[in-house]
Amino acid sequence: xxxxxxxxxxxxxxxxxxxxxxxxxxxxVVSLTRRSHDYLAGSLEEVLxxxxxxxxxEKTVLKVQPEVIIHCAAVASSAExxxxxxxxxxxxxxxxWGLAEGAHSVGARMIHVSTDLVFEGATCPEGxxxxxxxxxxxxxxxxxxxxxxxxxxxxxxxxxxxxxxLLYGARRGTKVGPLGxxxxxxxxxxxxxxxxxxxxxxxxxxxxxSALKALSLRQETGIFHLGGPERVSRVEFGRLVADRYGxxxxxxxxxxxxxxxxxxxxAEDVSLxxxxxxxxxxxxxxxxxxxxLSLFEIS
Ligand SMILES: NC(=O)c1ccc[n+]([C@@H]2O[C@H](COP(=O)([O-])OP(=O)(O)OC[C@H]3O[C@@H](n4cnc5c(N)ncnc54)[C@H](OP(=O)(O)O)[C@@H]3O)[C@@H](O)[C@H]2O)c1
Numbered sequence: 217x218x219x220x221x222x223x224x225x226x227x228x229x230x231x232x233x234x235x236x237x238x239x240x241x242x243x244x245v246v247s248l249t250r251r252s253h254d255y256l257a258g259s260l261e262e263v264l265x266x267x268x269x270x271x272x273x274e275k276t277v278l279k280v281q282p283e284v285i286i287h288c289a290a291v292a293s294s295a296e297x298x299x300x301x302x303x304x305x306x307x308x309x310x311x312x313w314g315l316a317e318g319a320h321s322v323g324a325r326m327i328h329v330s331t332d333l334v335f336e337g338a339t340c341p342e343g344x345x346x347x348x349x350x351x352x353x354x355x356x357x358x359x360x361x362x363x364x365x366x367x368x369x370x371x372x373x374x375x376x377x378x379x380x381x382l383l384y385g386a387r388r389g390t391k392v393g394p395l396g397x398x399x400x401x402x403x404x405x406x407x408x409x410x411x412x413x414x415x416x417x418x419x420x421x422x423x424x425x426s427a428l429k430a431l432s433l434r435q436e437t438g439i440f441h442l443g444g445p446e447r448v449s450r451v452e453f454g455r456l457v458a459d460r461y462g463x464x465x466x467x468x469x470x471x472x473x474x475x476x477x478x479x480x481x482x483a484e485d486v487s488l489x490x491x492x493x494x495x496x497x498x499x500x501x502x503x504x505x506x507x508x509l510s511l512f513e514i515s
Contacts, residue, residue: 218244219432220280220324222268222315223288224260225253228329228380230388231425232286233260239429246280248272248289255388268307270314277318284432285319285326287312290361294333294481297357308360309367316371326375327432328368332416332443333358334379337483344417344447344489347439355481365439376431381443381488384453384505385421386512398454399514402463410450411473415485417443418453420508423500430498440497443488446504453505460509 219236223229224247236245237259247260250268263280265272268289277285290308291297297304312328319326334351341349353359365377384395392400401408419442427442448456451470458465473482494500503511 217242217284218246218280218282220246220248220277220282220285221260221288222248222286223290225249225251225255226288226292227383227388227391227393228421228425229288230255231385231421232288232428234388235422235425235429246282248276268311270310270317273311273314274318274321277315277322277324281322282324285315285324286329286428286432287315287326288329290329291357294355294357295478297355297360298478298481301356304356304360305363308357309363312364313367313371316368316375319372319375324374325432325435326368326372327428328364328375328377329428330365330377330379331358331361332379332381332486332488333483334362334365335483335486337486340415340485340487344443344487345441346489347441347492354483369438374435374437376437377439378428378431378493379439379441379488380419380424381486382416382418383421383424384418384508386514395457398457399461402458402461402467405467407469408454408467409469409471410454411476411482412449412451412470413484414450414473414482415447415487416450416453417445417447417487417490418505418508419444419502420511422511423502423508427493427498427500427502430500431493434497436497440493441488441490442493443490444502444505444508445490447485447487448505456505456509461514
């Protein structure tokens with residue numbers, strides 16, 4: 217089987233690359249990336265493109281002829297998307313659309329990774345947002361991701377959209393991520409400012425990667441939510457991190473998201489209800505943050 221993976225240098229993509237290579241001997245994993253990287257060198261075949269756009273997406277799929285596409289690449293920083301809106305739509309929406317066009321032409325299954333931030337989050341239902349709740353994105357990042365979802369569903373008949381949540385786990389790829397930033401501050405005895413009024417359902421990146429792989433091997437289509445089983449605030453998550461690694465929780469400085477420079481597009485509560493995917497489709501359990509944090513060491 218040939219699997220085309222985008223974003224393999226990133227936080228999620230690097231975990232996925234590892235899962236795909238370890239679990240599927242004989243599978244050929246082709247990474248579509250802007251730059252070659254040492255991580256997993258020799259295990260992935262690379263297709264390099266300095267820019268990701270609709271044409272590159274479609275042409276690459278036609279060239280590689282994959283059975284499965286797992287699409288993790290994105291301009292995944294909300295701040296970066298606000299700064300560079302054209303790039304956000306080109307990469308997040310148009311490139312995804314091109315991949316879906318290619319997938320449709322070669323009959324590939326496509327897993328499109330999306331985000332909990334498609335919800336504005338001011339009125340989160342008890343138990344979290346379900347797949348039938350209506351998205352209402354506020355940031356350019358979230359708008360470009362939702363536009364991608366719509367293009368992928370319209371274009372590729374064998375596509376599953378997987379909206380994921382805040383991820384944590386060991387650092388592999390090029391991105392430090394929120395956990396890496398927190399740990400760096402804790403280790404350097406610097407304040408760790410965290411929002412007490414932002415809630416997420418964080419998930420261990422390795423478990424999310426395994427779930428995405430499992431979904432890629434099935435035939436269910438449409439939208440699925442994939443978040444951890446517990447809703448926690450950023451402050452609560454920070455305390456769990458401090459506790460797990462023996463850092464001083466006194467370094468955590470509680471603040472409101474309204475104090476943030478990015479207050480205009482910070483979502484309050486985008487907790488996901490993942491019952492459909494975890495219980496009905498895949499029959500898996502994602503770890504609580506406390507358990508997930510116990511499953512890996514930090515460097
Ligand atoms: N991390 C989270 O907590 C989280 C939460 C919800 C949803 N998501 C979604 O999960 C997916 C993976 O996120 P991540 O955290 O792994 O992101 P990441 O670490 O920032 O990695 C994203 C990847 O996308 C590619 N990319 C970034 N900017 C690009 C640009 N301007 N042009 C072309 N390619 C670009 C990069 O690959 P190359 O440099 O190799 O080309 C990079 O490896 C994304 O779709 C994101 O929206 C993530």
